[in-house]
Amino acid sequence: MKKLLYILIALFSILNTNAQTYSVEATPDTNSILIGEQINIILKANYRVDEGEVNIIFPTLYDTINEFVEIVSKSVVDTIIPDKNDPYAFVKQQKITITSFDSGYYAIPPFKFIINADTVETEPILIEVQTMEVDTTKAIFDIKQPISEPFSIVDWLKDNWWWMIAILVLGIGIFFLIKYLKNRKPKEEPEVIIPDIPIHIIALEKLEKVKSDKLWQSGKVKAYHSHISEILREYIENRYQVNALEETTSEIMHGLRLQNISPVLMNKLTQTLTLADLVKFAKEQPLANENEMSINNAIEFVNATKIENIEAAKDAN
Secondary structure (H helix, E strand, O other), X not given: OHHHXXXXXXXXXXXXXXXXXXXXXXXXXXXXXXXOOEEEEEEEEEEEOOOOOOOEEOOOOOOEOOOOEEEEEXXXXXXXXXXOXXXXXXXXXXXXXXXEOOOEEEEEOOOEEEEOOEEEEOOOEEEEEEXXXXXXXXXXXXXXXXXXXXXXXXXXXXHHHHHHHHHHHHHHHHHHHHHHHHHOOXXXXXXXXXXXXXXXXXXXXXXXHHHHHOOHHHOOHHHHHHHHHHHHHHHHHHHHOOOOOOOOHHHHHHHOOOOOOOHHHHHHHHHHHHHHHHHHHOOOOOOHHHHHHHHHHHHHHHHHHOOOOHHHHXXXX
16 A cells, blocks of 8 residues: 555656746747847747756757858856746846858757756757848949048047146146245355464464473373363364264264374374373373373474464465
8 A cells, every 4th residue: 555655646746847847948039130140049948947846957058050150259157036026937048149141041059948857849949140242233432541631639638638737747846946046045165264363373382281290190091181172173164164073983983984083193183182081081190101191292293283373374275
């Protein structure tokens, strides 16, 4: 009894599957074109979802349908419900575009769909590809030359407007540059102030006083070297117009490198100022001969670089 029941159920399922309704169609938007024109063909598969599951495979399409008809493009497969009053009726569709470059009549063979393992075909399509009609009673003429169109300044500006903007911006820039250069004040050379008493005389007198005060002999080594350094810096600032009182030793020597001072004298000046820095900042304790050497180097530097008188100084500057 159970075996008979299973057979009846299987038979009912087969009958129900075969009872499913579906159809396919291929509809061109035209059947006649000129050479090179295109035809759109809509492939459709109509089916119902209330009759069971439906598995639809669309035709496999290549670049050509036959040796005379080419496929230009094909869309993806879309699913639509054509009738809102019948929500169980569905349509799957795909658009393909074909063309031909040979005149004649061509048959588009049926498109084959596979629906639930069944092969379902559309009706074949006949298309006509025509050539342009030629009036053989008329003579053949050469191709006409292009018609020259008048070219105005407005047309030129439309194509080259950005050149005008660039020239305008450049002109404005040149105008302001010229205006700036005209109004710019000439760079004033620093005025050389020459005191009534020659600066080397002042420096030598101060150095002689430091020497006569015997500061380092009385234990005031730091004050001794600080005075020598300050006198030299003041002399160099007035003599060479450099900011020696505010600069470091290395900055002073860098500023004097272009002056007409012998390397030997520059070396002695470096030794004197560097020793003063070491005593002041590193609490260096120089030897007696180093203390004497510093004052002697300072006096030698002033004497070697002095300007003899005010008139000579004015002529030199």
